[in-house]
Amino acid sequence: MLAVHLENGEVRVRQVRKPRRASGFALIRLIYGGICNTDLELQRGYYGFSGTPGHEFVGEVVEADRADLIGQRVVGEINLACGQCDWCGRSLERHCPKRTVLGIVKHPGAFRQFLTLPEQNLHIVPKTVTNKQAVFVEPLAAACEILEQVRIPQGAPVAVLGDGKLGLLIAQVLHAHGAEVMHFGRHPSKLRISRDAGIETTLAKSLPMQAYDWVVDATGSAEGLQQAVGMTRPRGTLILKSTVHGLVPVNTAPVIVNELTLVGSRCGPFAPALRLLKSGKVRVDALISGVMPLSEARAAFARAAEKGVLKVLLSNRLG
């Protein structure tokens, strides 16, 4: 079968042996994979990664212990937890210190024709959710994580900074939650997706200072983080959704003087994300910039890294 392989900044597509599933694991035939900024960072060698990337996917179960899974379309939680530790006991498998992570840490990723994941990680995709929409469950879950961590009141004004893929999903999730979202970005074509979803948008030229009790930084830039700090009102909460590689220069003075709360936020629960897709409250189709076959992963990675491009999907149909 085909598998994408990253090494020393190169994206290659290799012929490899089909994986064998262990007990408790399902064997899944890939339908679509989604290229995430993290995949581009893995390519750039930020985490010393080599191997098969990919953690956003929808697939079909071909083998499993549980008979009811076979033939089902599924998406899968990406953290493979030990199931034994305190974190797992508290349903915080996403923080299990022994976890491996699909396509990121010590578990081969989804950018290959067949992959394996523990059956307990799988969620069956509702019939009304298309394959292309289902690929967004993982990043949408990351957007939903915000609401697992903080209580944003109905009607509360929230500033979302950044109009990349994650920023667009966050704006829709918070809008669906009932917050009064103002989406700040630099790309009219991307902000348009939020506007079409009924969200107010502003081109981020001059940003309002100390204007919001709730701010989400999804800019992925050091400058964006600093701006987000400046936009947060005293005693307000700033949710950090995007990492910036390496050391980021931060002015801690306004954080302390204004007694801000900064909340780091990563992966989230799949169930609410699936509900949002099923209900149509979050729409993702406009975020797809292109679909390319797995065999053209190299070109697909290059396309995903281009300016103005949003989600590029890898399709498991031989091109």
Next chain:
Amino acid sequence: MLAVHLENGEVRVRQVRKPRRASGFALIRLIYGGICNTDLELQRGYYGFSGTPGHEFVGEVVEADRADLIGQRVVGEINLACGQCDWCGRSLERHCPKRTVLGIVKHPGAFRQFLTLPEQNLHIVPKTVTNKQAVFVEPLAAACEILEQVRIPQGAPVAVLGDGKLGLLIAQVLHAHGAEVMHFGRHPSKLRISRDAGIETTLAKSLPMQAYDWVVDATGSAEGLQQAVGMTRPRGTLILKSTVHGLVPVNTAPVIVNELTLVGSRCGPFAPALRLLKSGKVRVDALISGVMPLSEARAAFARAAEKGVLKVLLSNRLG
């Protein structure tokens, strides 16, 4: 009367006119002032400050509208708020955007023989609290602020990083609150103060990683902040009590991957601080490194800036 004056890095003592109190203000004769790290930063010109510094003091009211205040020993909240805005309405005068701040922002400080403050800012010092102890109410209130912002459960292990003046007060406040404090520092002589108060201490050589749900950074250093991030368990809370001047290089990845909550924390309420001093649950006498007359402020500032020195008090008795 004598007043300390900072300008271009110089500490001078000048003869100036005794201030006149406005209506609603008290005129206070200084007894002791305490030199804080912020005063040393003002001296270094970090905030373009020139004028009379000093925001830690105990004094005696000599004139006031309220007759019951006259002759009383008082300490004073340092933020002079407008009393009209939303923040003031929510009892968050400390965040009033129109506030001036005693000895820091547009209100002459306490390092002079007589000062003025709004009567509503004053707290009468209980008889059993000595003058030298009372000077610590302001920084002790800053330590108490932590418990206004976050709920640390009884018996919860808390790491306090930094054995400077603020770190020592924080360790005692959290210990008195019932937390299981481990105080990390670099100075055996300072950590001894915490040990004498019944607090466990460790010389900060190799710090435990991801070991505490609650961490307080009072190191005042960029390195300390980074270490504090590393010591916080996933989903844990890191309270930022000390600013580092300028831009601090921060690795945001562990904050986001481990979903940490960072809480900036500044000034606090005086009432709990006074209660802690009155009850004897917090002891501050060992933090006093020296007492010098106001007229020798220049030497006192130099002494306060020496390594290993804790609190230096300025006394309003002509030396």
